[in-house]
Amino acid sequence: MNRIAIDGGQSALRLRVAASARTGTGPGYTHGPDALMRMLDAIRVAAAEVELQGPVDVVALGLTGYPQAPGVAERFAGQVGELLDADEVRLTQDMVTAHAGALPAGYGVVVAAGTGLVCLAVDRDGTWRKLDGHGYLFGDAGSAFAIGRAGLVAVQRARDGRGPVTKLADTAIDPVLLYRSSTLVDDVARFAPEVLRCAAEGDPVAHDVLVRAAGDIAETIGAAVAQLAGEGPVPVACVGGLFAGAGEQLLTPVRAALPARARLIPAAGNSLDGAERLATGPTGTYADLIVTYRR
Template sequence: MKVNLAVDGGQSALRLRVLPTGRTGSGPGYTHGAAANERMLDAIREAAADAGLVEPVGVVALGLTGFPPEPGAAAAFAGRVLDLLAADEVRVTQDMVTAHAGALADGYGVVVAAGTGLVCLAVDRDGSWHKLDGHGYLFGDAGSAFAIGRAGLVAVQKARDGRGAVTKLADTALDPVTFYRSPTLVDDVARFAPSVLRCAAEGDVVAEGILSRAAADIAETIDAAVAKLAGDGPVPVACVGGLFAGAGDQLLDPVRQKLSTRAQLTEAAGSSLDGAERLATSAPGPYADLTVIQRKL
């Protein structure tokens, strides 16, 4: 019997689920660079092996942080996945789409996915959609774990230089300058976000300020997304991803306080991997325009 595969490819890790058995496997996360697609294919191969995949494959649905943006590149990548897994069909889209599909069962509303990066997707009742942020660590991802981690590491350097306020953040043994040489710089910086959250919870003023700015940035993105949807009624908003999972109400409460009344925070129905499963087992529906499909000839 053929199985379907759901894949969630983030910056920290790539996860694969075999359907309907539910077996899972993982591989390395997305890393920037000229060989990014090759590394992503290697990660899919590793995750499939980790899940013990031996069955023939029907449909593969992938939500990827590293969705190839160039015209035709996504289709070419989907073709390579088709060959790699000897699948009948490959459906590839951005991770923001699988996050939305997993979080909101009826497909209407706003989802903010925040982990290493941050992206927001608003889908209206007529199927029209709007993507906000997700512009990467240099030009966007406001409020993300990377943004929080970077602000925290900047505060570390300023405190050590005597150019900034004294902060518990500077107690870290890390030397941020060494990250410049790391091939996983973005992930390395994002991994400092939990230290910022911990110091904020302990009353460190500098860390509290960083967290407050991140909450304001996230609320700004949500309100901009809500404003793009028709009408003036309440809009369900789900906040998903590793950052929200780790921070919980410490981040959600200040976000909620800064939101407009139209934005109604709601608990996500499922994860990005659940969203990939939805795309692997049913028609793309409201996400059809955001999904590239390749089939075996």
């Protein structure tokens, strides 16, 4: 059986053929009226890279920029089906595939942080609650974008003499020029590793940015844990490119700020693993969060 998993993030789209584990990549999600068409193009690029040959039995996709308008997700799932010659398409948000990959048992909280940040809490009875994932203007607290933006604000403040001196200002980037970029969100998020590096080297301004981001992440986790019934410990997994790059530099202050019920555990897998799980098995707990197209 030919089953395909797709993880569509803001920085890149990844496509995996379940049987062979071959993986192709395409451009990440970009905001705009043609965002879904660009995503189809990214899927086409990734499929060509793995030399995908149809027909396909099942495709499961977890996407950043999941279409929220009525009927749009259904139409997009149909377009993916046509593109990949697929009998069935299972379309959901990237937070769902992140959760499915990280916590195979289903119960618990997953925070997925890359360019953006979203959190999903799933209770033992299958009820769920999404937190944050509100985008770079109104949410994504603690994300790589949030860290990068705070770092670039510190750069401008230092250069103006309005803020403290910081190693961050040594960058060749002129933040104001980023306004012109069609990939502004991704560009800003790419400054986060520089903030982490300067924090590790003892820069107090960068350290303060990191600590505030950790506090924001812990606040989101705390709110998610509070949604789950009972008083016992709740497994919490932190996944995504931000945590992969920062490791304990970020996890240590997050852990210190967590409520007593939250128990950080290693993720069993990533978002692409979660998409593969949804492509190769029953949707189970996540059925209400998935749009299905069948031809």
